[in-house]
Each structure stands twice: as structure tokens, then as C-alpha cells.
Amino acid sequence: MIAPTDATDMSTRDAADVLVLRTGTHGMPVEQYAAAIRERLPKQTVELARTPTEEREAIETARFVTGMTLDEDLLEAAENLEVFACAYAGTGHLPLEQLEERGVAVTNASGVHGPNIGEHVLGAILRYTRRFHVGARRQDRREWRHYQAFELQGSTVTIVGLGAIGEAVAERLEPFGVETIGVRYSPEKGGPTDEVIGFDDDGFDDALARTDYLVLACPLTETTRGLIGHDEFVTMDPDAVLVNVARGPVVDTDALVAALRSSWIRGASLDVTDPEPLPEEHPLWTLENVQITPHNAGHTPEYYERLADIVAENARRFGEDSEAELRNQVRP
Known part of the structure; x- marks a missing residue:
């Protein structure tokens, strides 16, 4: 897990190659997700934003972001966003029109479940x-x-x-x-x-x-x-x-x-x-x-591991060529 940094440090340092937003799923700590991506991308920087303030600061410069949700207010702060890797298979909860207007590529977690x-x-x-x-x-x-x-x-x-x-x-x-x-x-x-x-x-x-x-x-x-x-x-x-x-x-x-x-x-x-x-x-x-069952079929202890396989591969492709075709791309 990345050591906590204050807002000043986050706003002045270079953007991470992958920014992980703070919301987890299925009761599993989001730190596990960030760790799984980090394990697959040893040569890239993977940052986990654990508070609302850290999210807003880090997303200003982030180009590749992954998370469960992305609300419109946070999207407004994402001045350099090029890829949002949704950690769910469904993307209907995202501000898709705004993402498309800004030319942000959206991928999903299809196959994980x-x-x-x-x-x-x-x-x-x-x-x-x-x-x-x-x-x-x-x-x-x-x-x-x-x-x-x-x-x-x-x-x-x-x-x-x-x-x-x-x-x-x-x-x-x-x-x-x-x-x-x-x-x-x-x-x-x-x-x-x-x-x-x-x-x-x-x-x-x-x-x-x-x-x-x-x-x-x-x-x-x-x-x-x-x-x-x-x-x-x-x-x-x-x-x-x-x-x-x-x-x-x-x-x-x-x-x-x-x-x-x-x-x-x-x-x-x-x-x-x-x-x-x-x-x-x-x-x-x-x-x-x-x-x-309470919408529980999607739970698996392997969720973050399978998801990290998809996201890390896309982060690697994006790092080599920002115009590269991404796995599970749904928009644009």
C-alpha cells in the first residue's frame, strides 16, 4: 500500500500511471485491488487514493483511472483523463454521455464474473x-x-x-x-x-x-x-x-x-x-x-485478481500506445 501523502505532495508530483479510486466492492478492501494491479505492473506507478480529497487531487493529472464508480463532480476535476477502467461489468451507473463528450475510453469488467x-x-x-x-x-x-x-x-x-x-x-x-x-x-x-x-x-x-x-x-x-x-x-x-x-x-x-x-x-x-x-x-x-440471494452471485474471492488481469493489461497497452485497442472497451 502506498504511504499516505498530504494534498500538497499529491498535487505537485507527477501523475501515477494508474490511479485507483477508493470505493471497493463485495466487502473486500480496495487495497487488495491496488496491490493486485501493482503486482502485475512492477515497472509502473499505481496510486491508491483513499480519501475524497486524495481522489480529487490525484485525478486532476491522471490519464488512466480505475474504480467502481465515477461521479460527475469527480469527472469535472479529471482534466487529463483518457481511460476509465470500470471495475464492474455494467457501466450504466457512469456518466457515459459526459465521458463520451470528452473522448474518454471506457472499459468494463466483463468476464470477471x-x-x-x-x-x-x-x-x-x-x-x-x-x-x-x-x-x-x-x-x-x-x-x-x-x-x-x-x-x-x-x-x-x-x-x-x-x-x-x-x-x-x-x-x-x-x-x-x-x-x-x-x-x-x-x-x-x-x-x-x-x-x-x-x-x-x-x-x-x-x-x-x-x-x-x-x-x-x-x-x-x-x-x-x-x-x-x-x-x-x-x-x-x-x-x-x-x-x-x-x-x-x-x-x-x-x-x-x-x-x-x-x-x-x-x-x-x-x-x-x-x-x-x-x-x-x-x-x-x-x-x-x-x-x-441478495445480489450475491457476483461475489468471489478472485474478483480483484481477475479484474487486475484486465486492467493491468490495458494499462500496459495504453502506456505503450495511447491509441491502442483496449480489452473490454465499451466507449467510445
């Missing part, structure tokens, strides 16, 4: 397949009573979104003998699933009717907002299960509650909800056919 969210989805599917939640309830009651389960082999799993997370899910399903359908904006690109379709009504509805497990792993866009609602739940088989690791608003929450209460679907595993956090009084908490 693939292994852990892939495992989360697989765990959710197996939970509902073997009905471990039913066994847990009977264990709590010390009740030795048989219950029926399902078998994953031969099932159809539809994965909406074939980015890094969707690909990781498909890869982990391969040994289980399932049929997979991938849904993406450009189906002509293909993918790791047995079948790839677009979002057009007929093809998507046909996939829903054949689906045993529907996995949502897509970004929230105009196309995907409210993608799964009343009509989609009615189209799905009553034994189908929804797994949402995308964003809450991809699903119409009222329609989801109605579907679960009316047995239009068998269950739902929700890592994200709408609203989020889910209010204490919300009916989803009390439904026995619902599994809720």
Missing part, C-alpha cells in the same frame, strides 16, 4: 432439480419422509444472454446431458449452445414453451426490460424454473408473484429483484418455491 456466477446458476438449477429445499425443510422438522425429485439429464435450459456469464453457464451444463438454447441480439454470431435464437416473438415464445430452466444472464436494455411477464409465464411449462442473475427489471415482478402463486411455473431462484433491495414486506420473501 463468469466462473462464480456460472457456478451459482448451476447450483440453483441442481437445487430445484433434486429439490434440496424440500429436504432441508423436512430436516428442520426432523421428518424422515420421502419426496419426489427431478432429473437434469434430458432437460432443456434456455440462457438469455450469451456474454461471458451466459457462456460460462453453458460450459458448466455440458456434462449434464441437457439441451441448451441461447438467446442473443445477433443469433447469426452463434454461440456455445445447441441452438441460438434472437428475441423475435415466434422463436422466443417457442423456446419458452420447450424450456425446463430459464436462465436470465442478459444486460438490462430497452429490449430486455420486462422481457418476462404474464404472457411468457403462461407460455412456460408449469414445471419450469426461472433463474435470474441479470437485473431485476428484466422480469415483471407482479407477474412473477402471480405465476408462482398460481403454479404457472414451479419456482424461481432470484439473485436480483425489482425493487432492490427487496422490502421486508414483499410477498416474494414468504413463497416456499422461491430462493432469494
Whole structure:
């Protein structure tokens, strides 16, 4: 960790090659992130700004900055900023219009979550397949009573979104003998699933009717907002299960509650909800056919290590050529 410096020192010394902003994630100290980047860039200077004052001072001269967030006030102070390496896969929380107006390249953390969210989805599917939640309830009651389960082999799993997370899910399903359908904006690109379709009504509805497990792993866009609602739940088989690791608003929450209460679907595993956090009084908490995790699928002890691989590589490319193509660049 870089030794603390006063504001005068920070404002007069040369800018670091990489500036790390102070906000961490998943309860892990941001010092670990800075250390991981520093380990990968022994010949470059990596500075961690640990206070709001240090951030404002350091960002004035910084050209390459990485962090979870970048608010408009801090961006105003970033007079020389050329690259912002967002430490999240999603960038919708950033002032993207202002960044684009200033010609700042934006990269994201796509790929960092693939292994852990892939495992989360697989765990959710197996939970509902073997009905471990039913066994847990009977264990709590010390009740030795048989219950029926399902078998994953031969099932159809539809994965909406074939980015890094969707690909990781498909890869982990391969040994289980399932049929997979991938849904993406450009189906002509293909993918790791047995079948790839677009979002057009007929093809998507046909996939829903054949689906045993529907996995949502897509970004929230105009196309995907409210993608799964009343009509989609009615189209799905009553034994189908929804797994949402995308964003809450991809699903119409009222329609989801109605579907679960009316047995239009068998269950739902929700890592994200709408609203989020889910209010204490919300009916989803009390439904026995619902599994809720608090937007936790993204947690992994390897987060900073994987993220540092991407950011350090981009910092190295940028240091050699400021016009170089950057990995995971989303803007401009």
C-alpha cells in the first residue's frame, strides 16, 4: 500500500500511471485491488487514493483511472483523463454521455464474473432439480419422509444472454446431458449452445414453451426490460424454473408473484429483484418455491485478481500506445 501523502505532495508530483479510486466492492478492501494491479505492473506507478480529497487531487493529472464508480463532480476535476477502467461489468451507473463528450475510453469488467456466477446458476438449477429445499425443510422438522425429485439429464435450459456469464453457464451444463438454447441480439454470431435464437416473438415464445430452466444472464436494455411477464409465464411449462442473475427489471415482478402463486411455473431462484433491495414486506420473501440471494452471485474471492488481469493489461497497452485497442472497451 502506498504511504499516505498530504494534498500538497499529491498535487505537485507527477501523475501515477494508474490511479485507483477508493470505493471497493463485495466487502473486500480496495487495497487488495491496488496491490493486485501493482503486482502485475512492477515497472509502473499505481496510486491508491483513499480519501475524497486524495481522489480529487490525484485525478486532476491522471490519464488512466480505475474504480467502481465515477461521479460527475469527480469527472469535472479529471482534466487529463483518457481511460476509465470500470471495475464492474455494467457501466450504466457512469456518466457515459459526459465521458463520451470528452473522448474518454471506457472499459468494463466483463468476464470477471463468469466462473462464480456460472457456478451459482448451476447450483440453483441442481437445487430445484433434486429439490434440496424440500429436504432441508423436512430436516428442520426432523421428518424422515420421502419426496419426489427431478432429473437434469434430458432437460432443456434456455440462457438469455450469451456474454461471458451466459457462456460460462453453458460450459458448466455440458456434462449434464441437457439441451441448451441461447438467446442473443445477433443469433447469426452463434454461440456455445445447441441452438441460438434472437428475441423475435415466434422463436422466443417457442423456446419458452420447450424450456425446463430459464436462465436470465442478459444486460438490462430497452429490449430486455420486462422481457418476462404474464404472457411468457403462461407460455412456460408449469414445471419450469426461472433463474435470474441479470437485473431485476428484466422480469415483471407482479407477474412473477402471480405465476408462482398460481403454479404457472414451479419456482424461481432470484439473485436480483425489482425493487432492490427487496422490502421486508414483499410477498416474494414468504413463497416456499422461491430462493432469494441478495445480489450475491457476483461475489468471489478472485474478483480483484481477475479484474487486475484486465486492467493491468490495458494499462500496459495504453502506456505503450495511447491509441491502442483496449480489452473490454465499451466507449467510445
